[in-house]
Amino acid sequence: MPPIDTLTFDLDDTLWDNHQVMVKTETGHYAWLDEALTAWLSPPSETPRAGFTERFPLESFVARRQQLARAHPLRRGDFTWIRQRALTELLMEYGLGQDDASHWAARAMERFMALRHQVEPYAEVDALLTALAGRYRLASITNGNVDIARLPIAAHFRVSIAAGEMLAPKPDARPFLAALARLGSRPSRALHVGDSWREDVLPAQRLGMQVAWIDIHDKGAARLPPGVHRLRHVSELPALLARLD
Numbered sequence: 001m002p003p004i005d006t007l008t009f010d011l012d013d014t015l016w017d018n019h020q021v022m023v024k025t026e027t028g029h030y031a032w033l034d035e036a037l038t039a040w041l042s043p044p045s046e047t048p049r050a051g052f053t054e055r056f057p058l059e060s061f062v063a064r065r066q067q068l069a070r071a072h073p074l075r076r077g078d079f080t081w082i083r084q085r086a087l088t089e090l091l092m093e094y095g096l097g098q099d100d101a102s103h104w105a106a107r108a109m110e111r112f113m114a115l116r117h118q119v120e121p122y123a124e125v126d127a128l129l130t131a132l133a134g135r136y137r138l139a140s141i142t143n144g145n146v147d148i149a150r151l152p153i154a155a156h157f158r159v160s161i162a163a164g165e166m167l168a169p170k171p172d173a174r175p176f177l178a179a180l181a182r183l184g185s186r187p188s189r190a191l192h193v194g195d196s197w198r199e200d201v202l203p204a205q206r207l208g209m210q211v212a213w214i215d216i217h218d219k220g221a222a223r224l225p226p227g228v229h230r231l232r233h234v235s236e237l238p239a240l241l242a243r244l245d
């Protein structure tokens with residue numbers, strides 16, 4: 001087996017705990033929109049109409065996104081597009097004209113993105129990536145809509161792939177192949193690090209990459225496929241790489 005000289009990393013729930021970030025982002029930008037719209041629509045002299053989130057609670061926004069993802073299968077991984085389109089539709093149904101609806105959907109998405117980028121990589125991650133970058137070619141591959149260029153962690157990666165926006169979300173093989181091609185590497189020399197069995201482990205393993213499965217939820221597996229290694233946390237990666245050497 002050729003030595004490993006390339007590492008590709010999933011981001012959400014691999015390098016940081018994404019769950020809390022998404023809860024705060026989802027509720028935070030929707031509440032912001034509700035408040036901003038109420039202020040915009042209701043001069044003090046007028047009787048305020050039913051609030052936007054009163055008419056469309058968070059669940060109806062979620063349902064609209066799911067409906068759009070089903071109706072536009074090619075866009076299913078482009079969460080930013082789906083969110084903005086869903087907001088625009090709901091705002092028009094709320095009574096706004098097309099231009100105002102687009103404007104407020106865009107403002108809400110700016111708020112969403114500001115909150116979405118308040119991620120805190122695990123404490124060990126910066127030193128870990130600094131050390132690994134001295135020895136391996138590093139790429140990030142995410143299905144999420146985090147713009148890695150907005151985070152300090154971006155400096156560690158030679159290549160960053162936003163798979164949803166290239167309309168080929170993992171488990172599609174294309175984002176893995178794109179990352180390896182841009183790094184001048186190939187699957188047999190590469191190890192992918194990720195938490196999702198379906199989106200990280202299976203596609204990378206099928207391509208012939210080694211895989212460090214970050215089993216944060218401690219799901220375990222009866223038998224790991226060849227080339228798949230189970231870790232509980234990304235901080236265990238250097239020990240695995242030393243074993244594989």
Ligand SMILES: [Mg+2]
Pocket residue numbers: 010011012013014194195196
């Ligand atoms: Mg993940």
